Amino acid sequence: AQSVAQPEDQVNVAEGNPLTVKCTYSVSGNPYLFWYVQYPNRGLQFLLKYITGDNLVKGSYGFEAEFNKSQTSFHLKKPSALVSDSALYFCAVRAIYGQNFVFGPGTRLSVLP
Template sequence: AQSVAQPEDQVNVAEGNPLTVKCTYSVSGNPYLFWYVQYPNRGLQFLLKYITGDNLVKGSYGFEAEFNKSQTSFHLKKPSALVSDSALYFCAVSRLQGGKLIFGQGTELSVKP
């Protein structure tokens, strides 16, 4: 069965510091991996995806994620956090093109000035 784990319910970082939001997955075959962000009172917004190719994927707002097949991880990173990055982040995986997304529980990111 497919599953996604986000081991941290909350991540706290100081503005200007690097941030990492962790995600590991379990899926048979080649995964399609996604990160979404939800700002307060907003819908989920797409950040980035890994389909195939380069393991380092760059996305919106300066975020990037690294696909690590051996560790089955897809951690989200940003070199320098902003207060405006504070939001709820979801990792998701799909086994098939056009298939359903399996989401993690979400990680609340708090960036303090």
């Protein structure tokens, strides 16, 4: 069975500092991995995905994520946080031979000015 863990409910970071939002997953076989962001009272917006190839993937708004197969992790990172990055972030996994996605519980990121 697929599962996703986001060990931190809340992450606080000062504006201009680097940020990391953690994600670990469990899936049979090779995974597709995703990060989505949700602003208040909105749907989820796609940020980035890992499908195959380079373990470091770059996405929207300066975000990037690193796929680590041995640690089954896919942490989201940004070198310099902005106040406007404050939102709810979801990690998701999908098995290669399937259409179903499993989402983590979400991590609320607060960037303090």
